[in-house]
Amino acid sequence: MPYSMYDASVPVFTKMLTSGKGWLDKAADAAVGRKFDPTVLLSSRLAPDMFTFTRQLQVATDGAKGGLARLAGVEVPRYEDNESSIAELHARLDKTIAFLNTITAAQLEGSADRDIVHPSIRGDRKFLGANYLRYYVTPNFFFHMTTAYAILRHNGVDVGKRDYLPMFE
Numbered sequence: 001m002p003y004s005m006y007d008a009s010v011p012v013f014t015k016m017l018t019s020g021k022g023w024l025d026k027a028a029d030a031a032v033g034r035k036f037d038p039t040v041l042l043s044s045r046l047a048p049d050m051f052t053f054t055r056q057l058q059v060a061t062d063g064a065k066g067g068l069a070r071l072a073g074v075e076v077p078r079y080e081d082n083e084s085s086i087a088e089l090h091a092r093l094d095k096t097i098a099f100l101n102t103i104t105a106a107q108l109e110g111s112a113d114r115d116i117v118h119p120s121i122r123g124d125r126k127f128l129g130a131n132y133l134r135y136y137v138t139p140n141f142f143f144h145m146t147t148a149y150a151i152l153r154h155n156g157v158d159v160g161k162r163d164y165l166p167m168f169e
Contacts, residue, residue, distance in 0.1 A: 005071060009067070009068055016145055017096055017100075018093075020057065020093050023157070041053055041157070042083075042084070042089070046147065051144075053148055053151045059144045060141050060145045060148065061092055061096040064141050065077050065096050065100065066118075068100060068137075072103050072107035072108055072111065113130070118136065149163075
């Protein structure tokens with residue numbers, strides 16, 4: 001069976017978002033164990049000009065749901081971007097996973113050759129579907145998920161490679 005746009009996206013993003021839920025659990029445990037307010041982690045960043053931990057997860061989930069919605073030809077779900085707790089971020093990951101699980105292989109069939117328009121503050125960007133997934137959606141998703149992971153790691157949360165790579169689940 002050939003490797004499909006579905007295979008390259010939905011299960012990949014779903015597994016990584018599931019890993020992210022585990023990171024959130026470990027972040028909450030770290031706050032309890034070390035007796036600090038977990039919201040400190042939510043506003044943490046690696047550099048002054050980078051997004052916060054919360055914003056990294058918001059952008060990653062926006063990329064996954066938006067990218068897949070555009071490829072499937074369905075409406076992009078809108079989220080409020082108002083998460084202010086680990087529980088609310090957990091719920092956002094759950095909501096994104098639930099949306100991704102509504103996307104079927106049939107909906108993505110032919111999307112590799114479909115023209116995709118991605119709205120941007122710098123103007124609409126146009127892609128061929130395969131290039132959109134391969135060179136924009138997937139790298140952007142992993143950039144923000146990896147940065148969120150690194151922020152937790154930088155702040156002493158006990159996450160390691162086994163927490164990052166979904167194959168270890």
